[in-house]
Amino acid sequence: MDLNAFFTAEFEEHGRVLAATRAGLSEPFARLVKISTRSIRDGGKILFFGNGGSAGDAQHLATELTVRYRTDRSPIAAIALTTDTSALTAIGNDFGFDRLFARQIEALACKGDIAIGISTSGLSPNVILGLQAAKAMGAIPAGLSGKGGGRMVDLADPLLVVPSDVTARIQEMHIMLGQMFCGALEIELGLV
Secondary structure, three states: OOHHHHHHHHHHHHHHHHHHHHHHOHHHHHHHHHHHHHHHHOOOOEEEEEOOHHHHHHHHHHHHHHOOOOOOOOOOOEEEOOOOHHHHHHHHHHOOHHHHHHHHHHHHOOOOOEEEEEOOOOOOHHHHHHHHHHHHHOOEEEEEEOHHHHHHOOOOOOEEEOOOOOHHHHHHHHHHHHHHHHHHHHHHOOOO
């Protein structure tokens, strides 16, 4: 393997996806920030969820909001539905893995909350069921996806679909968009 060629190709591919993401997602990004700002101002919260690397992103972003992103400020109500091992294993055992997020949303979400499902393919059954549960409860189903958005397209709104079929590039854009979301939310809420 030519490691220099590999290194360069990865950066070039990242750059192409970055440029396409920048060109295509400003409108849904702005809508996500606006509805989230309104929800927090109205006493709502943001629920993040996803599998694997997306579970890690959910935890990362919820922590940025509840603790701090840029500066010390009041906490922003957010939770990752990927962290409670007792709930995860009980739901998986008693109701099946597909109900992992839907069950928690049924227990924790309120009308007007923002439920952000994260799935690189847009096809994860437990993310889809979680978004459906949020919608049924009057929470706002939103999401981050890639690969055309999959089943999330007709369900999550706003939906930020990274224009790539490569999981690594999608995940890179998801965390960038997520970090930007945290920063913009702090600004919109007047916390910085």
